[in-house]
Amino acid sequence: MYQPYPFHWVPAAGQRHASTDRRPEGALAYPTGTSVATLCREQVVADNSEIGWLWPTCDGCNTEAHRIAREHRTTSTERSI
Numbered sequence: 001m002y003q004p005y006p007f008h009w010v011p012a013a014g015q016r017h018a019s020t021d022r023r024p025e026g027a028l029a030y031p032t033g034t035s036v037a038t039l040c041r042e043q044v045v046a047d048n049s050e051i052g053w054l055w056p057t058c059d060g061c062n063t064e065a066h067r068i069a070r071e072h073r074t075t076s077t078e079r080s081i
């Protein structure tokens with residue numbers, strides 16, 4: 001069964017960060033103004049504007065997101081064996 005990664009991308013403070021915070025029920029992204037704890041250990045306020053998604057990816061979040069994705073894949077594989 002497909003399992004989504006346990007983090008979401010969130011444009012904030014001029015960069016695209018990632019967060020494991022829960023999104024509001026039914027929301028596909030954190031609404032603008034949501035305070036979000038990022039993978040690079042910052043507390044930022046989401047800016048879910050169109051331009052926000054064009055901002056460069058935060059290095060710290062990118063590194064951490066790849067680590068989580070790798071671990072996530074490993075765990076999923078082990079579970080299915």
Ligand SMILES: [Zn+2]
Nearest residue numbers: 017040058061
């Ligand atoms: Zn970040």
